[in-house]
Amino acid sequence: MSAVIAVPQVGLIGQSTVRRDGVAKVTGQFAYGVDVRLPGMLHAKIRRSDIPHGLLRRVDVSRALALPGVRAVITGDELPEYRASRYIRDELILAKGSVRYKGEPIAVVAADDPEIAAEAVRLIDVEYEPLPVLSDPEQAAQPGAPLIHPEWQTYWANPVLRRDGNILNHTTLLRGDVEEAFAQARHVFEDEYDTQIVHQASLEGHVAIASVDLEGRVHVVSSHQFPYGLRQDIADILHLPLGRIHVTASGLGGGFGAKLYASVEPLCVLLAERTGRPVKIELSREEELAATSPRMAARVHLRTGVDSDGHLLVRQGVIYYDAGAYSLSSPGTSAVGTLMLPGPYRWQALQIDSYSVYTNKTNCGSYRAPGGPQATFAGESQIDRIARELGFDPIEFRDRNAVENGDLGPAGQVLTGVSLRKTLQVAKERSRWPQAQDRPSRPGVRRGRGVACNWWTTTSGASAAVIKLNDDGSIVLSVGATEIGTGAVSAGLVQICAHEMGVAVESVQIVSADTDATPYDFGAQGSRTTFQNGQAIIRAARDLRQQIFALVAPGLDCETDELEVHDGHVYRRDGTGRAVPLAEVARLGQTVGGLLGRGSFTAPPTPYDPSTVKGHTYPAFNSPSFHTHVAEVEVDTETGEVTLTGYHVAQDVGFALNPLYAAGQVTGGATQGIGYALMEEVQYRDGTVLNPNFTDYKLPTIRDVPTIDVALVEEPSEAGPYGMKGVGEPAVVAPAAAIANAVYDAVGVRIRSLPITAEKVLQALRSRELEG
Amino acid sequence: MSEQRLHLRVNGQAYELTIPADRFLLDVLRDDLELLGTKEACDEGECGACTVLVDGRAVDSCIFLALQADGADVRTVEGLAVAGQLDPLQRAFIDEGAVQCGYCTAGMLMSAKALLDENPDPDESQIRAALEGNLCRCTGYDAIIRAVKAASGGRS
Ligand code: FES
Ligand code: FES
Numbered sequence: 024m025s026a027v028i029a030v031p032q033v034g035l036i037g038q039s040t041v042r043r044d045g046v047a048k049v050t051g052q053f054a055y056g057v058d059v060r061l062p063g064m065l066h067a068k069i070r071r072s073d074i075p076h077g078l079l080r081r082v083d084v085s086r087a088l089a090l091p092g093v094r095a096v097i098t099g100d101e102l103p104e105y106r107a108s109r110y111i112r113d114e115l116i117l118a119k120g121s122v123r124y125k126g127e128p129i130a131v132v133a134a135d136d137p138e139i140a141a142e143a144v145r146l147i148d149v150e151y152e153p154l155p156v157l158s159d160p161e162q163a164a165q166p167g168a169p170l171i172h173p174e175w176q177t178y179w180a181n182p183v184l185r186r187d188g189n190i191l192n193h194t195t196l197l198r199g200d201v202e203e204a205f206a207q208a209r210h211v212f213e214d215e216y217d218t219q220i221v222h223q224a225s226l227e228g229h230v231a232i233a234s235v236d237l238e239g240r241v242h243v244v245s246s247h248q249f250p251y252g253l254r255q256d257i258a259d260i261l262h263l264p265l266g267r268i269h270v271t272a273s274g275l276g277g278g279f280g281a282k283l284y285a286s287v288e289p290l291c292v293l294l295a296e297r298t299g300r301p302v303k304i305e306l307s308r309e310e311e312l313a314a315t316s317p318r319m320a321a322r323v324h325l326r327t328g329v330d331s332d333g334h335l336l337v338r339q340g341v342i343y344y345d346a347g348a349y350s351l352s353s354p355g356t357s358a359v360g361t362l363m364l365p366g367p368y369r370w371q372a373l374q375i376d377s378y379s380v381y382t383n384k385t386n387c388g389s390y391r392a393p394g395g396p397q398a399t400f401a402g403e404s405q406i407d408r409i410a411r412e413l414g415f416d417p418i419e420f421r422d423r424n425a426v427e428n429g430d431l432g433p434a435g436q437v438l439t440g441v442s443l444r445k446t447l448q449v450a451k452e453r454s455r456w457p458q459a460q461d462r463p464s465r466p467g468v469r470r471g472r473g474v475a476c477n478w479w480t481t482t483s484g485a486s487a488a489v490i491k492l493n494d495d496g497s498i499v500l501s502v503g504a505t506e507i508g509t510g511a512v513s514a515g516l517v518q519i520c521a522h523e524m525g526v527a528v529e530s531v532q533i534v535s536a537d538t539d540a541t542p543y544d545f546g547a548q549g550s551r552t553t554f555q556n557g558q559a560i561i562r563a564a565r566d567l568r569q570q571i572f573a574l575v576a577p578g579l580d581c582e583t584d585e586l587e588v589h590d591g592h593v594y595r596r597d598g599t600g601r602a603v604p605l606a607e608v609a610r611l612g613q614t615v616g617g618l619l620g621r622g623s624f625t626a627p628p629t630p631y632d633p634s635t636v637k638g639h640t641y642p643a644f645n646s647p648s649f650h651t652h653v654a655e656v657e658v659d660t661e662t663g664e665v666t667l668t669g670y671h672v673a674q675d676v677g678f679a680l681n682p683l684y685a686a687g688q689v690t691g692g693a694t695q696g697i698g699y700a701l702m703e704e705v706q707y708r709d710g711t712v713l714n715p716n717f718t719d720y721k722l723p724t725i726r727d728v729p730t731i732d733v734a735l736v737e738e739p740s741e742a743g744p745y746g747m748k749g750v751g752e753p754a755v756v757a758p759a760a761a762i763a764n765a766v767y768d769a770v771g772v773r774i775r776s777l778p779i780t781a782e783k784v785l786q787a788l789r790s791r792e793l794e795g
Numbered sequence: 796m797s798e799q800r801l802h803l804r805v806n807g808q809a810y811e812l813t814i815p816a817d818r819f820l821l822d823v824l825r826d827d828l829e830l831l832g833t834k835e836a837c838d839e840g841e842c843g844a845c846t847v848l849v850d851g852r853a854v855d856s857c858i859f860l861a862l863q864a865d866g867a868d869v870r871t872v873e874g875l876a877v878a879g880q881l882d883p884l885q886r887a888f889i890d891e892g893a894v895q896c897g898y899c900t901a902g903m904l905m906s907a908k909a910l911l912d913e914n915p916d917p918d919e920s921q922i923r924a925a926l927e928g929n930l931c932r933c934t935g936y937d938a939i940i941r942a943v944k945a946a947s948g949g950r951s
Contacts (some may be wrong), residue, residue, distance in 0.1 A: 045889035048897030049881065049904065051832015058831045226844055226898040226932055276834070276898030277932050308837045508896030508933050518921035539948045685937060691895065694935030717841035717930070725926045725936045777817040 035522040036745055037552075039683035042514040043533065044274075044506065056230035056246030058272040061301040064232065065094055067294050068140035069287075069304070070130040070147045071314060072122035075383040075710025076171070077151035079120055079129070087132055088148040090296040092139035095297045096147070097290075100132040105259050107285055107349075110640075111180040111191060113172055114349035114386065116260060116289050122387050123171055123348035124313030125710050133294040133302050156710040160345040163189045171348065171381040174599040184354050185638035191346050191379040192354035194638040195605040196361040196433055199372030204337030205369075206330025212409050216323040216401035219757075220345065220705040221698070223318075223390045224722055227276020228311040233291035233675045234301035241295070243270045248278045248505050249546025254538045257292060259297070272505045273538035279695070280389035281316055284351055292530040301725060306776025310716040316388025317705055319353060319379070320345040321397035323364070325405050326559050333413050335424045337372040344400060346379040349386040353379040355640040359394030362641070363756075365433045366402045367443045367478040367649055373433055376736040384712045391692065392479060395581045396699060398760060400777060403475040403760030408773060417474050417764065418456060421651075422447050425476075435632025436643040440748070442675040442738035444475060450474065450651035451674035462653070468657045470668070471769025475760035476651050480644035481740070481749030482549020487542035487623035490520060490567050490633045492612060496591055496605030497530045503544030504556045505536040509751055510684035512536075518681060519744060522576055523564030525588035526605070537693050540609040542623070550749025553680060554646070557744035558624035574611045574618075575603050601646070626742045638743030646740035648675045648748040652693070654761040658769040662771035663785030665701060665766055667729055669757075675736045681773035685750050686733045692754030693731050698723040700759040704778050803864050806874025820864050821845045821856035824871060832901050833873040836930070843929030847871045853909035855928070868920035872901035875908065883946040884908060893931035893942040903929050907943045915948040918925065 029487040046054035060519055084096045099119035106112040118129050130147050134140035157163045157171060170188055172178070180586035184192040205211065231245035240265065250270040258265040275282070287304040288315045294302040295691050305316065321344045328337040342360045346353035357379035364375050410420035425443040436450045450456070460470045506512035512535055521528040534541055544556060544633040572583035575593045579586070579600045586593055592602040610616035629643035636642045655669035672689050679685045706713040739746025759777055767773050804808070809925050812827055824830045826845065831855060833893060836844040840858040847856045848870040849863075875882040884907055887893070894900050899925060903926065910917055910925035917925065920941045 042894070043888060044897070045894055046881070048894045048900050049872075049885040049888050050876055050900050052828070053897055054831075055834070055898065057834070224932055225896070226834070226930065227840065227896070228836075247868075273897060276836075277896040279932075308839075343867075392858050444803065508898075510892075510895065552931075687892045687895060687934060690935035690937050691933045695932070716839060717837045718839065722930050724928075724930065725939070728936055730937055730940075764933060 027464055035528065039681050040518050041526050042510045043517055044513040050129055052275050055227050055276045056244070057227060057305055057373065059232050059244050059273055061232060061234060062245060064301040064303055065133040065135065065298060066137040066140050067131055067133045067138065067291065067302050067304045068144045069128045070132065070144045072118065072125055072127040072129055073149065074122065074151050074153055075125040075156045077121065077153040079118060079122060080150040080152055080504050083148040083715055084127060084130060087143040090139065090143045091142045092135040092145060093132060094135070094300070095133045095294055096130060096143065097297065099292055103288065105141055105260050106442055107256065108351055109284065110184060110354040113178045120205055122334070125381055126385055128349065131290045131294060138509045143339040143500055156383045158382055158707065158710065160343040160382055163341060163382050164378050166684055171383065178315040183638060183640055186737050189381040191381060192357055192638050193391045194302065194358040194361050194377045194636065195375060196375040196636050198433065198435065198635045201337055201339055201374045204372035205328045206690055207330065208336050209331040210329045211326060212405060213326045214405050214408070216325065216404060218321045218397040218400055220387065220703050221318050221346060222312055222321045222660050222720065223279035223281040224282055225277025225279055228306045228308065229282065229286050229315060230305040231288045231291050232301055232303040232594050233288065233294050233295040235299070235773040239267065241268045241292050243268065243292065244273050245270065245288055246282060247272050247276050248275070248282045248507055248548060249507065250536050250538050251503055252283065252546050253285055253288060257289055259437055260285060260289045261292060266561050270538045271276055271663060275505065275507050278507045278547065279391045280393060280517065280548065283546060286315065301563055308717065309715040312705060313712040314385050314719055316351050316386055317549050318390035319356065320396070321388040323401035325401050327405055327409060329409055329413065333415055333420060333423055335368050335370060338365055338370060341372045342377040344377065344379045344384050344397065345384065345387060347382060347384040347386040351386045352390040353387055356393040358639045359641050360398040361399035361639070362433050362644060363395045363477065364402050366399070366406065367426050367476060369426055369430055373466050374673055384707055391695060391755045395477065395479060396696065399475065399477045399756045400759040403757065404763050404773065404775065407473065407764040407767065416457060418447055420632040421476055432644065433640040434635045436629050438647065439609065440738050440740045441649060442678065445738060446649050446651040446673035446736050447476070449736055450653050450671050453673065453732055453734055454653040456653065456673045463657060466663040467661050467786045469769040470657055471765045471767065472653060472655050472791040473761045473764025473768055474651065475757040475764060477753065477756040478644065478649050479753035480549065481554050481646040481648070481743065482551040483626040483628065483645050484545025484551060484555060485625045486544045486555040488556060488563040489542055490524065490563045490620040491606065492609045492618040493566065494606065496524060496609055497532065498524055499532045499534060500560065501534045501541045502556050503536060503541045504552050505547040509688055514681055514684055515553040516556050516560060516690065519560050520564065521563055524567065526591050530591065540603045548754065550751040554749055555624055555626065555702060555745055557747065559622045562622025562624060563620040567618060568591060570620065571608050572616050574608055622758065624660055646677070646748050648677065650674050650753055650757055654758065656762060656765040656767040656769055658766055660770060660788060663781035664778055667697060667734040667762065669729055671732045672754055673734045673736055673752060675738050676750050677740045677743050677744040678737050679735045680745065680747055682735060685735055688735045688750045688756045690731045690754065693758055694728050696755040696758030697728055699777060700762040702778050713759060756782050799862055800914060801861055803867055803869055805869045806833045814861055816862055819857055820847065820859045820861045823855060823861040828944040830871055830873055834898055834901055836898065841900040843906060844899055846929065848905055848909055850910065851912060852914065853906045858896050872904055875904060884942070885913065887942040887946040891942040891945060893934060893938040893940045899929060899931040903939055911947055917947060
């Protein structure tokens with residue numbers, strides 16, 4: 024069931040038009056990265072570290088090289104300093120000297136088929152001298168902890184970061200007089216929370232194919248969310264001229280942030296250069312779960328002061344995010360935690376210190392709403408505790424403290440388009456809060472209901488679009504954007520283009536995600552694709568319409584501003600004169616070299632107060648959206664088992680361009696949040712992943728998730744197309760807190776560590792009994 | 796490993812191949828027959844992305860030995876549409892938003908097809924039971940349930 028609290032619209036926007044890639048996907052014709060096969064292609068496999076931390080004493084590839092069918096073996100020792108990562112250049116693409124996580128690439132083999140490559144990998148002998156393993160980010164951040172990167176000061180790093188030993192970045196947000204506010208507080212609450220590492224687990228993992236042509240140009244096809252970023256990464260890492268690299272995104276079988284940085288691609292390029300043949304690397308599920316970039320774990324220490332009327336005054340928090348062995352996006356992601364820990368509430372004073380810290384685990388990275396779910400689990404669990412202990416209804420308490428238009432965000436941004444109260448109201452109605460709940464389904468089971476709120480950003484970054492009018496009046500839209508699966512490109516952008524050019528969606532063809540053929544785009548990340556590209560398309564369409572009108576106006580005896588285009592024809596607004604088909608305009612356009620509209624867009628930066636932050640790479644949320652989730656659970660008091668019986672989301676999307684696909688993002692995001700809350704965890708013991716497979720890493724199945732009730736709330740943004748806000752990420756943020764709060768409502772215990780397993784609930788119930 | 800003859804029909808077309816006895820049906824489909832619509836996501840029978848029908852029964856082709864399909868009728872996602880006409884399930888998956896990245900879709904469709912062939916009018920709990928072995932990381936399943944309902948005979 025889903026509902027749109029709708030603003031009526033005319034034309035194609037606001038309608039659930041059908042995605043362009045749908046038929047290819049249901050008939051098995053859609054080509055993903057795994058389906059790309061080039062003539063003469065070799066298959067590569069990676070030899071990975073067997074231990075989580077140690078010195079590399081010897082890497083002997085002689086037996087691998089001798090294996091028939093092996094075409095090349097490359098080790099770190101033969102390479103120059105090929106270093107990766109955008110914030111800190113701390114990662115060699117193949118280890119030399121030492122390894123810092125179990126699964127770190129040491130060598131790579133290209134062979135005639137995947138089996139030979141796998142056999143060759145087994146034949147590579149590696150000797151190590153083990154070093155102590157650091158697993159806990161809070162301990163690793165302490166002065167005197169052994170250094171995972173003893174040479175950390177020699178790395179190039181983004182100058183904004185505040186680094187120190189194992190600390191990749193220490194972000195501080197400080198606003199108001201914290202001591203004074205705590206002194207005023209009538210009640211002070213103090214808690215500690217822990218969240219786990221979870222994996223994006225896109226069903227298609229990382230896969231790339233590289234080839235080198237006769238002119239020495241490098242062509243990379245990758246299941247990747249950000250082709251332009253990947254091109255830059257490859258150029259930076261391998262010291263290649265940018266123009267020699269051509270990147271296209273294949274079809275993607277999901278990404279969720281896992282495919283934003285170079286991963287296997289530079290290795291493919293090196294092997295393709297070495298062998299003169301196309302080379303493909305496709306990671307196995309085990310490699311994915313144990314050695315690619317999951318969501319960071321975090322520990323949160325949180326202290327909040329409240330006045331005697333139930334007004335939040337002050338929050339002081341420290342977050343230790345577990346970055347793993349190398350930086351990837353962690354230094355930026357940990358900074359985002361400082362905006363999420365306060366939540367969408369009014370504060371007199373805030374002090375948030377957020378650290379990303381090296382440990383001997385796989386490099387963590389970006390996963391849907393990076394930095395948000397960890398902080399919100401802590402922040403919203405504690406808000407619930409405060410409300411309950413002070414005798415407030417949890418929705419009423421949030422409403423009482425909610426931000427409004429004109430209030431300041433954590434780092435001093437002036438908030439606009441605020442809709443938290445609206446989402447609280449809608450969620451309340453739809454969950455029939457606080458009426459009596461249904462009776463438990465069986466004896467021994469207690470019912471409960473919990474609420475959680477959050478806000479989130481719409482990431483900016485440039486996008487550009489080119490729209491070409493074909494001779495038959497049809498249209499080719501060219502954008503650098505990548506269809507990650509949401510429908511943003513294959514439905515949303517097509518829809519905007521058709522709407523703006525006054526043609527049917529079927530008349531628009533789309534070319535995308537190709538660094539040679541399509542203009543720049545900042546990638547399928549940060550809930551930005553439709554927002555940024557949509558504005559670029561609106562501008563390109565305006566440009567093309569102007570050119571069209573200039574050609575038509577003389578024949579219709581009017582000025583260009585007296586014309587409009589719809590139904591594939593140009594008309595005079597006053598209804599006089601004939602309708603000129605776009606095909607006719609296109610043929611006229613040939614005489615001036617064809618008609619091509621261009622547009623680009625970057626959302627203007629959101630002003631904030633720089634004096635409030637240090638070490639911050641993301642101090643303001645652009646066109647923020649607001650969210651309320653309500654979870655309904657049953658808890659079995661004998662087993663501790665938690666069953667989700669109902670789930671409601673009220674999500675502010677600004678404007679629902681395509682309600683079907685917008686709701687699809689909400690449902691999908693909430694489901695991943697439910698997995699985070701109840702079952703998912705990459706389990707580490709002493710640097711080893713214990714569950715690198717889908718048997719032991721539990722994803723939510725169709726049996727685990729109830730029907731999710733989605734309400735799309737529309738509070739327009741100023742910068743987005745038609746008032747849109749980013750939609751894709753935020754629904755993953757609130758479920759863990761909403762469910763933890765529902766568990767408390769049901770059985771009166773607070774679970775402060777994720778995932779909320781039956782064992783933890785049972786243990787909490789038992790220790791409460793003991794305390795009696 | 797010994798090589799063996801394998802006879803099978805895939806989407807109505809007869810094939811005869813010589814394969815190692817330990818080769819899985821998924822690899823025969825993707826690598827030998829170049830039918831790339833069937834996907835692999837776990838390679839151990841846990842995700843259902845590789846689901847195909849063997850004599851009408853939904854199986855995980857990544858752990859199903861090809862020789863077990865000797866003489867059988869295999870149906871893959873490429874065989875769902877008949878003469879260019881989408882199967883009602885395919886149409887419903889598109890219309891209901893049950894396809895996002897689409898990587899699970901081939902397996903979902905084949906599991907759903909097996910269900911509807913056996914029970915043309917399943918209720919929601921029957922749909923959930925039939926698709927329990929198929930993971931989808933994108934949609935959150937609601938749209939998939941709606942699509943199967945929409946494609947089924949009734950409107951239960
Ligand atoms: S690939 Fe066969 S069940 Fe996952
Ligand atoms: S649509 Fe992506 S996994 Fe199901």
